[in-house]
Amino acid sequence: MTFGKGHHLHLIDGSAFIFRAYHALPPLTRKSDGMPIGAVAGFCNMLHRYVEGNTGPNAPTHVAVIFDKGSHTFRNDMYDQYKANREAMPEDLRPQIPLTRTATAAFNIACKELEGYEADDIIATLAVQARASGGRCTIISSDKDLMQLVGDGVEMLDAMKNKTIDRDGVFEKFGVYPERVVDVQALAGDSVDNVPGAPGIGIKTAALLINEFGDLDALLERAEEIKQPKRRQTLIDHAEQIRLSRSLVLLDENTPIDFTIDDLEVRDPDADQLLGFLSEMEFRTLSKRVAEVLGREAPAIPDAPAPAVADAPQVADVPFDHSKYEQVSDAEALRVWLDRIYEVGYVAVDTETTGLNEMTAELVGVSLSVEPGQACYIPLTHKASRSDDLFGSDDLAPGQMPFEEALQLLTPMLEDPAILKIGQNMKYDGKIFAQLGITVAPIDDTMLMSYAMHAGLHGHGMDALSERYLGHTPLPIKPLLGSGKSAVTFDKVPMxxxxxxxxxxADVTLRLWQLFKPQLHRAEVTKVYETLERPLVPVLAQMERAGILVDRDTLSRMSNAFAQKMAGLEADIHELAGETFNVGSPAQLGEILFDKMGLQGGKKGKAGKYSTGADVLEDLATEHDLARRVLDWRQLSKLKSTYTDALQDHVNADTGRVHTCYSIAGAATGRLASTDPNLQNIPIRSEEGRRIREAFVAPEGKVLVALDYSQIELRILAHIAQIDALKEAFQRGDDIHAMTASEMFDVPMDQMTPEIRRNAKAINFGVIYGISGFGLARNLRIPRAEAQGFIDRYFERFPGIRTYMDDTKAFAKEHGYVQTLFGRRINTPNIGAKGPQAGFAARAAINAPIQGTAADVIRRAMIRMPAAIADLPATMLLQVHDELLFEVEKGAEDALIAAAREVMENANDPVVKLDVKLTVDAGVGADWAEAH
Structure with missing residues (x-):
């Protein structure tokens, strides 16, 4: 058929598919010969999903995958530095490139490339031809260079986000419509492709200029009219470079292709050819999926002998077949599973419960798996009726084992040191069993394995890991439980x-374990997982179950005090504003600050309201009292709502205590996160924030003991960056902030004022977090120029810190990660980003080795602590960053402090020898505030 009106051409950006497949999946090799095939596997899966998903009115009538033929094109002849800074192709990807062409042909999809031209030029030529013929064209890519083609029947589809990019989408990206995209790119340049552009001009400025002058030629001809001197001179001086850049980014719509769109007609795959290729690649799972679609028998792929260095098992080779999962309803069936578990020595375990709070949730059932594709569920307390209304039944549904009988059979296996229990977030399941008197050990945790290898790259929840590493989307929970008022607990779900x-x-968890366990060694994080992640699970579980006593009366009194203080601040704010208004309304506050008072810095959002976020107010607070008072009011409001009011709802009815939950894999650096409630974010800089701790108390006959590392991150910085002045000060036991102030501001120690010391303290801690002049100005509420002067002086006095920062950024850019002194790897995927994200990524990379090392130290201390205090009448209750809080019988405080301090101050030994000794401050009190 001749391509024309009513026809639809799909053009797939082949390189984008390949690189997406390569970077999204772990390394994979063919079992028979060890050849790398990970990118080919991902590419084939994407093609299969594409073929299966394109039906209905938007289905293509014609399709092609377009590839780059080689690295040298006509653009290199124009400009020899074009794409000169591109990194070399990874060695294990190079041999896979030809196989992706073979794969495309195996799917019976046209595969096109042309020497001397880029894939984008072929796509441009075909898209323009499709438009001219009256048909439609969809370009399956998110490449910004192709956006110049969009419009009049040509659109783009970002397949990864399933998002269509039309003319409005292009405007959202560039600030201009497709016909002017080339002009904007010519001005802004492209660091990835090494297109020079106009120095100092980014996308936003380029769009402003093009919209003002109409097009690039008019802009360059009338450059003298530009009001900003620097911008005007840049365009005048670099006019030829800008015109060259336009030639480089302009796609060639007349590429000399030797085929027509008619040759790209959609064709059904040849079953023998496609299954033959997939079999040759040893893609078992995909072969089965494709064979099922084609109505054929899947080819038999023989198991090859394991290579000398065993690669990750092909866990995805076994399809997920929900019909094969077993419901275990009696002791005989459960004993069969227990025999299988003892035969292999491990089992993936998962629990289903009535809620997410392990202290109140009840066990509903247990899942087990010992082999991919084979799993069972043991229902225990499912109800006969789903309804919770007056006529609902609490009777148990038939087909379940008696609860006690099931636990009696399961407990010996769960506690057997010879059987490894594998879980995804095993701390949760362990606590559920602990509530029933069962101590689950030993354990492995797939969430923590992923965290050890992939911190900073993505989340570590089971569904996300399954989709990313197994290519499988697990069944969702929401359709089973419902939502809103009609939601039910899992015991009401039909069996x-x-x-x-x-x-x-359980099946997914087992497969992830089989995939991740051998990868730990290759990723060089086995020691991190075995010494810092896994052993922490039972320690945290014990702390969370212990909880901490809270005095409701103290919270209630504080709530009233905060309310009174807020009322006083409101009166001050109204007086400064000259009228009354709702201080809690950002819209009303914006109008007061920027319309009535005429302050600078007001920016309106899409809804036409002024932004009054903390960053805006902190900027204003450096010069305006009203903004300061509003910030103080907001802090009190947050303390009241988040802590003094909400904490009362978190008190457990049975224990009278608050039981927080720690997330081990929450922060990329290794810091623990705390939720339900979050006890790590209680502000301690303000007096009111510190007072919140008065509500956390010791029971009768006991006291609280707080042990806190003294300036641990500064000590680690002094060691890592080799700052002799800081190291010597720590060794002498100096007041480090006063010493810094003395060094920076030439003030003798005996003439130090609290304000000068406070400034130095803010800089000391700010530098660790890569603080900017803006940030320091907000913290100290001083003008930005003064704050930047402080930072500049700091680097002059301690040049080693600047060297450390530069070296760390360079390492991150080269390797894509940074490391703590204990080997924890923190990935830095955005280190090469542009714009505001670049600064954030750089600051995070600089801070991560310091904060991460401190986090590792306290993890090591916590892991050793239970054994160290086992003979004392004491319990470890909380960890808040650099602090550990204990509950101890009166009279045993000194013994606890001695034992805990010994562990904490030497937690780095013997793995890391620090040049600066760690020291720990201790305090004792009837409540946390007094102990701290």
Missing amino acids: EDAVPYAAED
Whole structure:
């Protein structure tokens, strides 16, 4: 058929598919010969999903995958530095490139490339031809260079986000419509492709100029009219460079292709050819999926002998078949599973419960898996009726084992030191069993394995890991439980629905374990996982179950005091504003600050309201009292709502205590996060924030003991960056902030004022976090120029810090990660980003080795602590960054402090020898504030 009106051409950016596949999946090799095939596997999966997903009115009538033929094109002849700074192709990807062409042909999709031209030029030529013929064209890519083609029947589809990019989408990206995209790119340049552009002009400025002058030629001809001197001179001086850049980014719509769109007609795959290729690649799972679609038998792929260095098992080779999962309803069936578990020595375990709070949730059922594709669910307390209304039944549904009988059979296995229990976030399941008197050990945790290898790259939840590493989307929970007022707990889910969902969790967990366990060694993080992640699980579980006593009366009194203080601040704010208004309304506050008072810095959002976020107010607070008072009011409001009011709702009815939950894999640096409630974010800089701790108390006959590392991150910075002045000061036991102030501001120690010391303290800690002049100005509420002067002086006095920062950024850019002194790897995927994200990524990379090392130290201390205090009448309750809080019988405080301090101050030994000794401050009190 001749391509024309009513026809739809799809053009797939082949390189984008390949690189997406390569970077999204872990390394994979063919079992028979060890050849790398990870990118090919991902590429084939993407093609299969594409073929299966393109049906209906938007289905293509014609399709092609377009590739780059080689690295040298006509653009290199124009400009020899074009794409000169591109990194070399990874060695394990190079041999896979030809296979992606073979794969495309195996799917019977046209595969096109042309020497001397880029894939984008071929795509441009075909898109323009499709438009001219009256048909439609969809370019499957998110490449910004292709956006110049959009419009009049040509659109783009970002397949990864399933988002269509039309003319408005292009405007959102560039600030101009497609016909002017080339002009904007010519001005802004492109650091990735080494297109020079106009120095100092980015996308936003380029769009402003083009919109003002109409097009690039008019802009260059009338450059003298530009009001800003620097911008005007840049365009005049670099006019030829800008015109060259336009030639480089302009796609060639007349590429000399030797085929027509008619040759790209959609064709059904040849079953023998496609299955033959997939079999040759040893893609078992995909072969089965494709064979099923084609109505054929999947080819038999023989198991090859394991290579000398065993690669990750092909866990995805076994399809997920929910019909094969077993419901275990009696002791005989459970004993069969227990025999299988003892035969292999490990089992993936998952629990289903009535809620997310392990202290109150009840066990509903247990899932087990010992082999991919084979899993069972043991329902225990499912109800006969789903309803919670007056006529609902609390009777148990039939087909379940008696609760006690099931636990009696499971407990010996769960506690057996010879059987490894594998879980995804095993701390949760361990606490559920602990509530029933069962101590689950030993354990492995797939969430923590992923965290050890992939911190900073993505989340570590089971669904995300399954999709990313197994290519499988698990059954969702929401359709089973419902939402809103009609939501039910899992014990109300019918068993025919519960079994596939619950058993799949254990199956996925087992497959992730089989995939991740051998990768730990290759990623060089086995020691991190074995010494810093896994051993922390039972320690945290014990702390969380212990909880901390809270005095409701103290909280209630504080709530009233905060309310009174807020009322006083409101009166001050109204007086400064000259009228009354709702201080809690950002819109009304914006109008007062920027319309009535005429302050600078007001910016309106899409809704036409002024932004009054903390960053805006902190800037204003350096010069305006009203902004300061509003910030103080907001802090009190947050303290009241988040702590003095909300904490009362978190008190457990049975224990009278608050039981926080720690997330081990929450922060990329290794710091623990605390939720429900968050006890790590209680502000301690303000007097009111510090007072919140008065509500956390010791029970009768006991006291609280707080042990806090003294300036641990500064000590680690002094060691890592080799700052002799800081190291010597720590060794002498100096007041480090006063010493810094003395060094920076030439003030003798005996003439130090609290304000000068406070400034030095803010800089000391700010530098660790890569603080800017803006940030320091906000913290100290001083003008930006003065704050920047402080920072500049700091680097002059301590040049080693600047060297450390530069070296760390360079390492991150070269390797894509940074490391703590204990080997924890923190990935830095955005280190090469442009714009505001670049600064954030650089600051995070600089801070991560310092904050991460401190986090590792306290983890090591916590892991050793239970053994160190086992003979004392003491319990470790909380960890808040650099501090550990204990509850101890009166009279045993000194013994606890001695034992805990010994552990904490030597937690780095013997792995890391620090040049600066760690020291720990201790305090004792009837409440946390007094102890701290």
